[in-house]
Amino acid sequence: MVVLSAGQVRAWDQYTLQHEPVSSVDLMERAAKRCVDWMENQKILQQQQFYIFCGKGNNGGDGLAIARMLHEKGRPVDVFILEFGQLGTVEFQQNLQLLHNLPVNIHFLQPGIPLPVIPETYIVIDALLGTGTNRAVEGRMAELIQHINESGNPVISIDLPSGLFADRSTLPYPAIKAIITLSFQCYKPALLLAENAPYFGNIELIDIGLDPHFLTTIQPAYDLVDQTLAASIIITRKSFAHKGNFGHALLLVGAAGKMGAALLAAKAALRSGTGLLSCLIPEKGLIVLQTALPEAMAITKGNDFLAGDLPDLSPYKTIGCGPGIGTAQQTSALLEQLIQNFNRPIVLDADAINILAMHSGWLGKIPPFSILTPHPKEFERLAGASVNESERLGKAMELARKHQLIIVLKGHRSFIAMPGGKAYFNLSGNASMAKGGSGDVLTGILTGLLARGYTPDQSALLGVYLHGLSGELASIQWGMESVLATDIIDNIGKAFIQLSL
Structure with missing residues (x-):
């Protein structure tokens, strides 16, 4: 088992897209489905309501796909999209269009608008940033992260708690404090550091079917002793x-x-x-x-x-x-x-x-x-x-x-x-x-x-x-x-x- 940097994981995604072949949005669909399957197997979906917070990158696209699948399973879902003046990735836009066709409440968190009160019985799904950050969060993103943390609601982070650097310690900067992190395919260095433990909670590795041959082409950031x-x-002892x-x-x-x-x-x-x-x-x-x-x-x-x-x-x-x-x-x-x-x-x-x-x-x-x-x-x-x-x-x-x-x-x-x-x-x-x-x-x-x-x-x-x-x-x-x-x-x-x- 290996530990990969954020850059190596992105390269693994691209390798899979080229060699399977599969489209990026279909790979996102696969990842979202396996997250929802895991939550269903753990009986997290029973009688639960969800607030899903999304950025506009591919991690946000994962969140939108998860929202659609939770709705299809009859779970009440509200989606909150942090606005910062950009359209978002192509995959994010595709999943947003699919969600617009369903009776799911979508809220756009515009600058200056008060952040939503999170009902205490709701589970929060964090799909704001994932592994897509390499600098400290600030401004509205930092405000939202603090708001979610202060709510006291249980948080499930997708791939990586938002604000957490994938490859190094995050302290003293803010990050989502999750109780469960559903991390795709492999450990990232951040998930093995004691200083980051208050952020990532229990880690579940979700196999999203990335092409295993990629691992023969790289030198992993670290290896794991399993x-x-x-x-x-x-070494077996010889009889004599x-x-x-x-x-x-x-x-x-x-x-x-x-x-x-x-x-x-x-x-x-x-x-x-x-x-x-x-x-x-x-x-x-x-x-x-x-x-x-x-x-x-x-x-x-x-x-x-x-x-x-x-x-x-x-x-x-x-x-x-x-x-x-x-x-x-x-x-x-x-x-x-x-x-x-x-x-x-x-x-x-x-x-x-x-x-x-x-x-x-x-x-x-x-x-x-x-x-x-x-x-x-x-x-x-x-x-x-x-x-x-x-x-x-x-x-x-x-x-x-x-x-x-x-x-x-x-x-x-x-x-x-x-x-x-x-x-x-x-x-x-x-x-x-x-x-x-x-x-x-x-x-x-x-x-x-x-x-x-x-x-x-x-x-x-x-x-x-x-x-x-x-x-x-x-x-x-x-x-x-x-x-x-x-x-x-x-x-x-x-x-x-x-x-x-």
């Missing part, structure tokens, strides 16, 4: 394999009072398939680790926190570092030793990233294709503040290219920037995972997959999806409020099974 992609990465075939991982984790993070990362690494696991921990964590997780071996350095010299690193296929280690000077020195003396990809998270932020020169010394997993605040410490989410994603992609690293920006739609320039949004996971310890679990999963034999890019894509899917499965059992990080770990096996079916 179940199909994650399942394609899974032994623990030595699945790698030996080392975790640098924990400090006094933070051994929980160490345990979460360690257990997740083992659940993810590594054959052997050693944990480098401070002396005060030894009893905790060996009592709670007998499957892991332990090496101690330092007393309350990690300090001293690293052990021989040659036995380890990969190393994960960060959960619970703190940022003491001695611990920082140990991380520097790791970066200088280990030449295979590693996983860095949490305090390891905070230490890197204090020593920016170390970034260029990290082994190529290592995986860094910051949350937004950690990334800000590492790369500087960003004006908005779009700028943050751009910085992640630049950092990945410059230093040949894999950057995983954690969030509801975690963003994975690859060294070669490709980037992915992850589709698994839900809000049940917004709880302390979830990131430590991800560190363990990624470390376990690297040790198991997956390549760094495979580990990042599969690991992030597996992490989210495990959270989803845990929420089925425990509900959205009550999932613990340990519940995510307990569902890693089920997630593997689901991906392997």
Whole structure:
């Protein structure tokens, strides 16, 4: 599955018109019908009345076609067309003429005329702009958007909430706040940004039958990590394999009072398939680790926190570092030793990233294709503040290219920037995972997959999806409020099974 820019979606429309062949107005008819079919399947049409607000572009044409189809299904519809002194597109005009032949109330919102009061029982359909804007709305359009938002009525946006930029963050500019967005054919970047979530509500992708061959002619803006992609990465264990075939991982984790993070990362690494696991921990964590997780071996350095010299690193296929280690000077020195003396990809998270932020020169010394997993605040410490989410994603992609690293920006739609320039949004996971310890679990999963034999890019894509899917499965059992990080770990096996079916 792919994510396309507004320009690419328009090009896809044109490709379909040329190769199917189908006329533009017929493609609009198809899109409108599938939106109405979806609403009917969801029982939204039952006993409902609609106010449809249209601009004069093709998104407005979609709205007019939807109005006609709703009328044909016996639903009361009023159409409001925002006037700004232009005729509108050819397709808009064609659909307007068809609607004029029906007993549907059409209102033209002329400049200076008060905006309509929206009855509280009505559903609003937003067909003002869709993906057809790349600058902030202003004037009468901004006034109408604010009026619709202040009405409190449920809003269904067609393709994209009006005012929302298709390809980047919209804040601080106004946009329709929809409860449902019926977006055509594919995700647009705007629909994957947390900053835009108050605008787009629940997203439903509506297949309008665009020619799939178009996708072989372009480089998508981004890719998506979905179940199909994650399942394609899974490596089946051979029947006669032994623990030595699945790698030996080392975790640098924990400090006094933070051994929980160490345990979460360690257990997740083992659940993810590594054959052997050693944990480098401070002396005060030894009893905790060996009592709670007998499957892991332990090496101690330092007393309350990690300090001293690293052990021989040659036995380890990969190393994960960060959960619970703190940022003491001695611990920082140990991380520097790791970066200088280990030449295979590693996983860095949490305090390891905070230490890197204090020593920016170390970034260029990290082994190529290592995986860094910051949350937004950690990334800000590492790369500087960003004006908005779009700028943050751009910085992640630049950092990945410059230093040949894999950057995983954690969030509801975690963003994975690859060294070669490709980037992915992850589709698994839900809000049940917004709880302390979830990131430590991800560190363990990624470390376990690297040790198991997956390549760094495979580990990042599969690991992030597996992490989210495990959270989803845990929420089925425990509900959205009550999932613990340990519940995510307990569902890693089920997630593997689901991906392997």
